[in-house]
Amino acid sequence: MRDVAIIGVKNTKFGEMWERSFRDIVVEAGIGAIEDSGVSGDRLDGMYVGNMSGGQFVEQEHIGALIADYSGLSLDLHIPSTRVEAACASGGLAFRQAVMAVASGHEDIVMAAGVEKMTDVSSTAASSALAAAADREWEGIMGATFPGLYAMIARMHMDKYGTTSEQMASVAVKNHKNGSMNPIAQYKSPITVDSVLNSIMVADPLHIFDCSPITDGAAAVVLAPADIAHEYTDTPIYIKATAQASDTIALHDRRDITTLDASVSAGKRAFEMAKMTPADIDLVEVHDCFTIAEICAIEDLGFAKKGEGGKMTEDGETAIGGKVAVNTSGGLKSCGHPVGATGIKQVVEVTQQLRGEAGGRQVDGAEVGMTHNVGGSGATAVVHILARER
Amino acid sequence: MSVARFWRKQINRYNLVGTHCKTCDSYYYPPRNVCPKCRRDGEIEPHKFSGPGDIVTYTIIHTAAEGFEHQAPYVLAIVQLDEGPRFTSQIVCNPEDVHIGMKVKPVFRKLGESGDNGMIYYGTKYVPA
Numbered sequence: 001m002r003d004v005a006i007i008g009v010k011n012t013k014f015g016e017m018w019e020r021s022f023r024d025i026v027v028e029a030g031i032g033a034i035e036d037s038g039v040s041g042d043r044l045d046g047m048y049v050g051n052m053s054g055g056q057f058v059e060q061e062h063i064g065a066l067i068a069d070y071s072g073l074s075l076d077l078h079i080p081s082t083r084v085e086a087a088c089a090s091g092g093l094a095f096r097q098a099v100m101a102v103a104s105g106h107e108d109i110v111m112a113a114g115v116e117k118m119t120d121v122s123s124t125a126a127s128s129a130l131a132a133a134a135d136r137e138w139e140g141i142m143g144a145t146f147p148g149l150y151a152m153i154a155r156m157h158m159d160k161y162g163t164t165s166e167q168m169a170s171v172a173v174k175n176h177k178n179g180s181m182n183p184i185a186q187y188k189s190p191i192t193v194d195s196v197l198n199s200i201m202v203a204d205p206l207h208i209f210d211c212s213p214i215t216d217g218a219a220a221v222v223l224a225p226a227d228i229a230h231e232y233t234d235t236p237i238y239i240k241a242t243a244q245a246s247d248t249i250a251l252h253d254r255r256d257i258t259t260l261d262a263s264v265s266a267g268k269r270a271f272e273m274a275k276m277t278p279a280d281i282d283l284v285e286v287h288d289c290f291t292i293a294e295i296c297a298i299e300d301l302g303f304a305k306k307g308e309g310g311k312m313t314e315d316g317e318t319a320i321g322g323k324v325a326v327n328t329s330g331g332l333k334s335c336g337h338p339v340g341a342t343g344i345k346q347v348v349e350v351t352q353q354l355r356g357e358a359g360g361r362q363v364d365g366a367e368v369g370m371t372h373n374v375g376g377s378g379a380t381a382v383v384h385i386l387a388r389e390r
Numbered sequence: 391m392s393v394a395r396f397w398r399k400q401i402n403r404y405n406l407v408g409t410h411c412k413t414c415d416s417y418y419y420p421p422r423n424v425c426p427k428c429r430r431d432g433e434i435e436p437h438k439f440s441g442p443g444d445i446v447t448y449t450i451i452h453t454a455a456e457g458f459e460h461q462a463p464y465v466l467a468i469v470q471l472d473e474g475p476r477f478t479s480q481i482v483c484n485p486e487d488v489h490i491g492m493k494v495k496p497v498f499r500k501l502g503e504s505g506d507n508g509m510i511y512y513g514t515k516y517v518p519a
């Protein structure tokens with residue numbers, strides 16, 4: 001297998017983009033990443049597009065072909081383009097497919113993109129589309145919502161480990177602070193623990209400020225074999241590990257409802273592949289679709305002892321400048337969560353950090369970063385480790 | 391949920407019929423065709439569960455799922471049956487009374503209805519035992 005490097009990245013603005021279409025935003029991200037990489041677009045050998053629910057959000061399927069066409073890569077070139085779906089982990093999985101295509105030697109210059117346009121439908125319809133990532137026949141039929149499923153994780157975490165609503169709120173407070181320094185973020189205003197606790201209850205114990213928003217957005221990266229990456233950029237970022245794991249589709253079938261075993265498994269495989277431990281990681285973008293999800297993520301990936309993720313957050317150890325910087329982008333919570341784009345956005349954020357281009361939210365001397373993207377209530381987890389040094 | 395998808399599992403939903411693997415003596419509800427522990431060596435047979443269980447975890451849903459708006463706030467929980475399997479159910483009770491470890495028993499109730507067609511879904515919910 002060949003070493004693989006990131007040579008170009010681009011996030012669009014994240015937020016409500018009423019005036020722009022699905023294809024507009026993903027083409028903006030794609031062209032941006034191509035420009036950033038310095039390759040000519042017609043050198044692309046393949047394209048992988050993460051998208052969760054184009055069919056439900058914009059009534060458009062056949063996303064791979066659509067994006068290749070509107071990127072100007074179909075006429076004459078006929079570049080192969082593949083849509084990848086794993087619910088909210090679609091972007092992370094598209095990136096993984098692209099990495100494997102380059103690593104295998106089958107393709108050289110490859111784009112991984114992610115996109116979701118969620119505000120063209122009502123918020124009820126959007127919630128219903130998202131609920132399709134859980135078990136429709138045995139969770140959805142009982143009135144389960146995504147906040148409801150994560151609320152049941154949170155309730156058990158509180159019961160078992162004494163995690164508090166204040167600790168969960170401190171995840172949101174930190175991520176809004178980080179997001180306030182990110183120009184692409186959907187929400188740039190800082191919040192307080194009190195404003196989280198006083199916001200309306202969505203699914204007890206989760207308040208609306210414990211939940212990530214409905215977002216439009218796209219992100220793209222360009223990959224190349226590490227051996228030729230320096231022909232295009234002075235700051236290639238190397239992929240040290242790619243890992244993916246599955247678990248039960250329904251939350252009720254999990255071994256331990258407070259642990260996402262897919263995250264544990266993907267994390268372990270990634271650390272083995274990179275020959276690293278959590279102590280080597282300077283920053284990590286984790287899947288904080290809800291505040292409790294970030295607490296579980298840092299525990300499941302080995303940054304916190306099981307049950308101590310809430311306390312670690314409250315103590316400031318996951319802030320920029322802390323033991324490990326978690327969600328410097330603002331995470332899904334403040335930066336926004338266009339579901340199919342999130343996994344790619346995480347890779348873009350870590351790349352910008354490792355290049356030293358993260359502005360006010362820069363982690364000093366960042367050498368190694370990680371991304372962690374979850375689908376559903378934990379049925380898929382995709383983890384990557386990126387580094388400045390090959 | 392579509393009518394067909396609901397009706398296919400109607401017997402399971404109405405009567406708490408799941409499956410049992412004779413090879414490893416594991417019980418499954420919702421039913422499974424393949425035992426996740428034994429895989430090809432598993433021997434699956436239907437099993438009607440006795441009914442009682444207790445609450446493993448729960449939430450009170452205030453922002454309802456589509457079609458459940460008139461029920462909010464409602465209690466959703468993961469219930470563990472005495473035979474072992476866990477599944478998701480609504481608990482019909484005062485939201486203030488629900489707690490982890492609470493003993494519950496099944497009741498036959500309306501689950502929801504399918505949009506304007508008015509097709510009503512029935513199935514099992516739980517009440518305090």
Ligand SMILES: [Zn+2]
Nearest residue numbers: 411414425428
């Ligand atoms: Zn078995």
